[in-house]
Amino acid sequence: MVRKEKGMNELSTSNGILLESGTNELEIIEFEMGQNRYGINVIKVKEIILPVPVTPIPHSHPSIEGIIQLRGEVLPVINMEKVMGLPKKMSKSEGKYIVATFNKQQVVFHVHDVSQIHRISWDQIEKPSDIYTADFSQVIGVIKRQNEMLLLLDFEKIVLEINPETGINVGQVKKLGKRERSNKRILIAEDSSLLRKLLQDTLHEAGYDNLLFYENGKDALSYLEELVGQGKNVSDEVKLVITDIEMPQMDGHHFTKRIRGDKDMTQLPIIIFSSLITDELKHKGESVGADDQVSKPEIAELILKIDHYIL
Numbered sequence: 001m002v003r004k005e006k007g008m009n010e011l012s013t014s015n016g017i018l019l020e021s022g023t024n025e026l027e028i029i030e031f032e033m034g035q036n037r038y039g040i041n042v043i044k045v046k047e048i049i050l051p052v053p054v055t056p057i058p059h060s061h062p063s064i065e066g067i068i069q070l071r072g073e074v075l076p077v078i079n080m081e082k083v084m085g086l087p088k089k090m091s092k093s094e095g096k097y098i099v100a101t102f103n104k105q106q107v108v109f110h111v112h113d114v115s116q117i118h119r120i121s122w123d124q125i126e127k128p129s130d131i132y133t134a135d136f137s138q139v140i141g142v143i144k145r146q147n148e149m150l151l152l153l154d155f156e157k158i159v160l161e162i163n164p165e166t167g168i169n170v171g172q173v174k175k176l177g178k179r180e181r182s183n184k185r186i187l188i189a190e191d192s193s194l195l196r197k198l199l200q201d202t203l204h205e206a207g208y209d210n211l212l213f214y215e216n217g218k219d220a221l222s223y224l225e226e227l228v229g230q231g232k233n234v235s236d237e238v239k240l241v242i243t244d245i246e247m248p249q250m251d252g253h254h255f256t257k258r259i260r261g262d263k264d265m266t267q268l269p270i271i272i273f274s275s276l277i278t279d280e281l282k283h284k285g286e287s288v289g290a291d292d293q294v295s296k297p298e299i300a301e302l303i304l305k306i307d308h309y310i311l
Contacts, residue, residue, distance in 0.1 A: 021284040022257035024122050024250055028143065030150060031098065032113040034086050039118075039143060039150045041246060043276055046099045046106065048114050054092055061162045065092060065110060070099065077108045083138070083158055100155065102275040103166060103296050107159060118145070125152060125248040127191070127215065140191060141248045156275050156296070157194060168198040170205050172300040179207040184310050187212045189220040189243040189255060190273075195296075199242075206303045208310075212238075216247040217255025228264045235267055239310050242302070245274040253288050260289035269309040273302055 028039035029048075054066040054077055063082040067074050077097070081088060090112060098109040125141040141152035160167045186208055190196050196213050203211060214220035220243070227234050241259065243252035250258075252272055259265045270292075272285045277295035285293045291309065294302045 022253045022288040024254035025119060026122060026246075026251065028118045028120060028150065028152070029098070030115045030118060031096070031111045032115065033080055033084055033111055034089070037115075037148060037150050038111075039141075039152045040098065040100065040109075040155060041152075041276075042117060043281065044100045044102050044155065046101050049097045049099065051093050051095060051097055051110065063162055068108065070108075073106065075099070075106050075108050077110055078158065078162065079110050080112075081110075101278070103156060103159070104278075104298075105159075105166065109155070118143075118150075122247065122251045122254070123218070123249050127248045140246075154192065157192065160194075166297065168195070168202055168297040168299045170202050170299075173202050173205045173303060176206065176300060176303060181207045181209060182310060183210050184208075184239040185210045185212060185237060186240045186242060186306070186310070187214070187220055187223070187238045189214050189217050189241070189247060189252065191215050191244060191247040195244070199299075202299050203303070203306075206306075208306065217243060217250035217252055217258075219249070221250065221255055221258055224259065224265055224268075225262075228262070234265050238268060240306060241268050241270045242273050242306075243270065245272060245276050253284060256285070256290050257288040271302065271305050271309070 027042040029042050029045055031038055031040065052068050054068055056066040057064060060066070063078055065077040065079045067076055081090065095110055095112050096114045098111060098114065100107055100109060120143060125143055128139050128142055138153050138158055139151045140154040143150040143152060186203070188196070188199060188211060190199060190213065200211060200213070214223065224234055224238070227237050243255055245252040252274065256270050256272065259268055259270060270290050272290045272293045273296060275296045277285070277293045282293055292305045294305060
């Protein structure tokens with residue numbers, strides 16, 4: 001367990017080994033809200049701190065407690081009780097702050113408590129069933145651990161619902177000007193149904209109509225392997241692969257590594273399109289052989305990269 005004053009540098013896993021790229025593993029920071037336990041990818045987390053005084057913002061979103069100043073930066077604080085519809089339990093001075101970085105932004109999540117880090121494989125994470133989730137659900141994965149379950153939350157979606165301006169915007173595509181249509185097939189691995197719909201709309205606007213979507217790298221890889229098994233030239237069938245990083249069953253780094261390791265697929269251009277693309281983390285994508293990496297939600301930049309590899 002973690003003492004209240006501990007930060008990220010004091011949290012540890014059982015082996016203390018930093019993850020290599022392409023192993024299909026990740027480290028999850030476990031935190032508590034009410035009686036349930038949840039997880040956030042450690043790559044997203046900059047640090048964990050005790051609450052500090054918050055400055056309220058008039059007429060802000062109900063889930064926004066206010067803003068804080070941390071090392072010279074002004075950051076919004078999101079109350080996870082409000083986000084998850086839980087009864088009020090903690091005051092502004094209680095709980096823990098998870099300071100996270102993704103989508104080229106920093107945000108603070110106010111949670112009840114933070115416990116420990118788990119190292120697991122993406123194939124241990126099950127996609128939630130449509131029976132008990134819906135498009136508005138914040139849960140993107142279920143992690144079974146002995147007699148309990150950890151729910152992996154979609155923090156990008158949480159932020160997007162609070163501030164839609166942080167998402168993919170078709171207006172960015174229109175600024176690129178009139179474009180020719182292309183029927184060249186693009187394979188896209190993206191676990192978020194919301195992001196799949198946004199990508200479909202924006203890429204269609206950009207002139208790319210032949211899009212093949214899969215919910216994770218495992219299913220996308222199976223499709224490519226099926227093409228090989230049928231004796232087809234993969235590069236004739238698929239002109240480009242776009243992949244997210246965080247996906248149940250098989251993440252984008254391992255997916256990329258598997259493509260690069262197969263002589264029948266290795267020439268496929270691969271673009272990683274993820275909220276985790278930062279200057280500090282780009283080396284992970286480079287080490288597994290990605291041709292390019294674009295941070296969400298920079299859709300215009302992604303389309304220019306697609307133009308480069310397809311046209």
